[in-house]
Amino acid sequence: MTEWDVKKLRILRTLRDRGTVTATAEALLMTPSAVSQQLTNLARQLGVELLEPQGRRVRLTDAAHLVLRHAEAVFAQLERADAELTGYLRGEAGEVRVGAFSTAVPALVVPAVRLLRAEARPGPDVRVREAEAAQAYELLTAGEVDLALSLAAHAPTARDPRFSRFPLLADPLDVALPAGHPLADAPALRLADLAADRWIFGGSGPWSEITTAACEAAGFVPEQAHSAAGWTAILALVEAGMGIALVPRMASREQRPEGVVMRVLEADQPRRHVVAAVRHGAESGPAVARVLAALTEVAESFR
Numbered sequence: 001m002t003e004w005d006v007k008k009l010r011i012l013r014t015l016r017d018r019g020t021v022t023a024t025a026e027a028l029l030m031t032p033s034a035v036s037q038q039l040t041n042l043a044r045q046l047g048v049e050l051l052e053p054q055g056r057r058v059r060l061t062d063a064a065h066l067v068l069r070h071a072e073a074v075f076a077q078l079e080r081a082d083a084e085l086t087g088y089l090r091g092e093a094g095e096v097r098v099g100a101f102s103t104a105v106p107a108l109v110v111p112a113v114r115l116l117r118a119e120a121r122p123g124p125d126v127r128v129r130e131a132e133a134a135q136a137y138e139l140l141t142a143g144e145v146d147l148a149l150s151l152a153a154h155a156p157t158a159r160d161p162r163f164s165r166f167p168l169l170a171d172p173l174d175v176a177l178p179a180g181h182p183l184a185d186a187p188a189l190r191l192a193d194l195a196a197d198r199w200i201f202g203g204s205g206p207w208s209e210i211t212t213a214a215c216e217a218a219g220f221v222p223e224q225a226h227s228a229a230g231w232t233a234i235l236a237l238v239e240a241g242m243g244i245a246l247v248p249r250m251a252s253r254e255q256r257p258e259g260v261v262m263r264v265l266e267a268d269q270p271r272r273h274v275v276a277a278v279r280h281g282a283e284s285g286p287a288v289a290r291v292l293a294a295l296t297e298v299a300e301s302f303r
Helices: 006-018 021-028 032-046 062-089 104-118 133-141 206-217 231-239 249-254 286-300
Strands: 051-054 057-060 095-100 125-130 147-151 163-178 198-200 223-226 245-248 260-263 271-279
Touching: 006 021, 006 032, 006 057, 006 062, 021 032, 057 062, 095 104, 095 133, 095 286, 104 125, 104 147, 104 249, 104 286, 133 147, 133 271, 147 286, 163 231, 163 249, 163 286, 198 231, 206 245, 231 245, 231 260, 245 249, 271 286
Parallel strands: 095 125, 095 147, 198 223
Antiparallel strands: 051 057, 147 271, 163 245, 163 260, 163 271
């Protein structure tokens, strides 16, 4: 394989731009003889003639211009690498590992990454790991993720000295009804109006508790017709007319079958609270701080 010497390629590029060996030497703080020697060595390494005499000067050969066309791509990549390395040394880049529950990945994490990529300065390399609420904190404690997105009801308390918590949003819970439901178009719909309906929610875990707690606050215990945990399955069951379900707005933004009607429960206003957490003190790191700021900005769009 041909040996490409970046330092010597830079000398060749400077000669192309400056026109003479003397001007090249001045620009690079070298002697003219050193410039000539380096270019002679580069020609030997590449196995082609790079310079040819033109009166008392030299000019680049066609082979030299070919070499520089390819070298420009190398120089551009090195500039990008240098910029990212500079950001890393300043603490602005680097890697941030995020553990997040399923609906938070498309609704919060992905848009936050897009915001970071749109910024002019290099951003952190965000690595995502989907995890349930409790597991996210286990991963955070074990040092396997740097930032956890979870539900406040299933997160350690704000007094836990291991973590710093940051409220992101109160995610409204809307009720999903099949399009043909008698109350699909009813004005001022309340949860209590749906007490006799058959409900769809998980058999255990946070979503089961959130659904039952919201219904009990409205004065009834929901009859569970079907048990499902994934939103695709839940909404498919609703569309088929097999029951109704509470669905977080974060999830319904990403997916909603045509045969499902989402109704806002303005009188009840059930919500689930989403929080971010890091190991205490980690929030002072610029890379983590930038990811938190991006997540907060995305969360604002839900309010």
